[in-house]
Amino acid sequence: MSNQTGRDKHHHRGDSVLAEGSPTPESARLPGAATPTTTINERFATVDKPLPCGGPRRHTGTIGNDGPRPFYSSFGNTYLERQDAVESNARTYPRRLPIALRSGRGITVCDIEGRKYIDCLAGAGSLALGHNHPVVVEAIHHALSEEVPFQTLDLPTPLKDQFIHELFESLPADFPKHFKIQFCGPSGSDAIEAALKLVKTATGRRGILSFHGAYHGMTHGALSLTAQSVPKAAISGLTAEVQFLPYPSDYRCPFGLSGDDSAKISAHFIEKLLDDPGSGIILPAAMILEVVQGEGGVNPAPNGWLRKIREITERRGIPLILDEVQTGLGRTGRLYAFQHSDILPDVLVLSKAIGGGLPLSVVIYRRELDQWKPGAHAGTFRGNQLAFATGAATIRYITAQHLENNAEEMGRRLQAELRCIQAEATCIGHVRGRGLMVGVEIINANHIETSEDLPPPSPKLARKIQNECLRRGMIVELGGRSGSVVRFLPPLIVTGDEIDEIAARFRAAVAASERAFVANA
Numbered sequence: 341m342s343n344q345t346g347r348d349k350h351h352h353r354g355d356s357v358l359a360e361g362s363p364t365p366e367s368a369r370l371p372g373a374a375t376p377t378t379t380i381n382e383r384f385a386t387v388d389k390p391l392p393c394g395g396p397r398r399h400t401g402t403i404g405n406d407g408p409r410p411f412y413s414s415f416g417n418t419y420l421e422r423q424d425a426v427e428s429n430a431r432t433y434p435r436r437l438p439i440a441l442r443s444g445r446g447i448t449v450c451d452i453e454g455r456k457y458i459d460c461l462a463g464a465g466s467l468a469l470g471h472n473h474p475v476v477v478e479a480i481h482h483a484l485s486e487e488v489p490f491q492t493l494d495l496p497t498p499l500k501d502q503f504i505h506e507l508f509e510s511l512p513a514d515f516p517k518h519f520k521i522q523f524c525g526p527s528g529s530d531a532i533e534a535a536l537k538l539v540k541t542a543t544g545r546r547g548i549l550s551f552h553g554a555y556h557g558m559t560h561g562a563l564s565l566t567a568q569s570v571p572k573a574a575i576s577g578l579t580a581e582v583q584f585l586p587y588p589s590d591y592r593c594p595f596g597l598s599g600d601d602s603a604k605i606s607a608h609f610i611e612k613l614l615d616d617p618g619s620g621i622i623l624p625a626a627m628i629l630e631v632v633q634g635e636g637g638v639n640p641a642p643n644g645w646l647r648k649i650r651e652i653t654e655r656r657g658i659p660l661i662l663d664e665v666q667t668g669l670g671r672t673g674r675l676y677a678f679q680h681s682d683i684l685p686d687v688l689v690l691s692k693a694i695g696g697g698l699p700l701s702v703v704i705y706r707r708e709l710d711q712w713k714p715g716a717h718a719g720t721f722r723g724n725q726l727a728f729a730t731g732a733a734t735i736r737y738i739t740a741q742h743l744e745n746n747a748e749e750m751g752r753r754l755q756a757e758l759r760c761i762q763a764e765a766t767c768i769g770h771v772r773g774r775g776l777m778v779g780v781e782i783i784n785a786n787h788i789e790t791s792e793d794l795p796p797p798s799p800k801l802a803r804k805i806q807n808e809c810l811r812r813g814m815i816v817e818l819g820g821r822s823g824s825v826v827r828f829l830p831p832l833i834v835t836g837d838e839i840d841e842i843a844a845r846f847r848a849a850v851a852a853s854e855r856a857f858v859a860n861a
């Protein structure tokens with residue numbers, strides 16, 4: 341890879357996960373995971389060992405097993421138990437990843453007892469440069485030394501100016517001239533809300549077209565566009581005028597087809613739907629989609645399909661919103677995922693990586709859409725100066741080091757290794773992804789669903805594999821229908837050796853999970 345030397349010279353390697361020796365898959369089990377039957381919670385209660393991450397820290401008067409706990413002591417012994425006692429029932433990650441984190445460096449994190457994990461979740465993709473990258477840390481130190489005001493609403497500042505400059509520089513040449521930017525409250529969901537209001541105002545229309553498998557966030561409007569039915573079930577009054585369209589898949593095609601046919605029929609169906617006065621769909625305010633669906637199970641849109649969708653929407657005057665909250669800034673092997681298919685969106689929604697790990701979100705849109713009135717979208721935390729500093733530094737670093745190329749190369753290497761594991765295992769139905777957004781669909785190979793002629797997804801086995809990965813010191817996420825897709829989203833700085841180690845730990849986790857399932861069958 342052309343940029344390899346420069347990147348290796350400069351990029352922060354963190355604590356290499358291989359530094360402690362490259363464990364064989366089975367011996368890679370964490371020291372605390374005494375036996376395969378010990379649960380993580382049991383380990384929390386029993387393990388007492390030195391901490392390689394800097395030793396125990398005393399939280400005087402607050403939290404921690406090792407210090408006085410006047411407030412928390414009545415809640416139990418562990419962070420997780422205390423969390424369970426006070427935090428919302430809506431919490432998610434600790435249910436599947438029952439660990440309490442203390443520190444992070446490079447692609448690894450350390451839990452409160454000093455166990456190290458390869459972090460293939462990386463703040464749900466928000467930590468493009470991994471944990472505590474020197475470029476990010478330096479940006480924070482510098483901003484603090486300048487005594488910048490932390491929050492400035494939407495007033496201009498030098499840091500904001502710099503951030504806008506870096507962001508537009510990273511986008512295709514059309515952007516500075518033809519697009520404007522709106523800073524939003526710091527979450528991706530808030531930027532989605534803003535995008536919805538923008539297109540509705542500009543077009544005077546109401547309906548939105550979204551896709552099966554879509555994830556656009558959890559606020560009321562964003563949830564309306566999200567395809568997952570479970571979080572929607574209890575919520576009345578979601579935006580009614582959202583139509584969900586079939587997203588192509590050559591593995592589980594909604595039309596029962598495969599290969600190119602899935603994409604062709606999906607585009608054909610959408611075109612007919614829009615032109616049919618009897619389809620029940622009126623001309624919408626926008627179509628929104630992810631170029632690679634993330635939470636939906638790592639489903640990359642075929643380039644040809646996306647070009648066709650762009651053509652269909654453009655010809656009918658339907659603004660195309662691309663939600664690149666997760667794909668943006670190098671993740672898929674190009675700086676922006678829409679660049680794979682050489683199209684341009686009308687509205688681009690960005691968050692996660694663009695803040696360099698600090699919360700930041702924006703909507704970038706064609707100037708013609710700038711019809712909304714002053715104050716049409718607002719939010720207290722639109723002017724997070726530290727996020728502008730870390731975001732600008734991260735964009736500069738990714739573009740200078742061409743980390744999108746590393747994402748492409750490492751993603752290909754990971755997929756190749758996962759396909760080898762697929763050949764050895766029975767429970768891997770499909771390996772897919774783009775760049776460092778990779779998914780493995782876990783199936784129950786003992787059954788064939790006649791409707792699809794394919795084995796059904798196995799969320800239960802996927803969870804077991806996630807758990808076995810954790811026991812081997814690796815954090816992976818689940819996504820897709822019912823959580824049956826194991827997802828890999830490692831930081832863009834990951835190296836070839838680290839990818840091999842990720843694959844080795846996954847191989848061992850899959851083998852152990854299959855053995856356990858056979859034993860329990």
Ligand SMILES: Cc1ncc(COP(=O)(O)O)c(C=O)c1O
Pocket residue numbers: 464526527528529530532555556557558630634635663664665666691
């Ligand atoms: C594609 C996409 N859009 C929107 C969101 C919502 O972002 P946030 O969780 O910051 O509200 C996410 C979050 O994962 C996402 O992946």
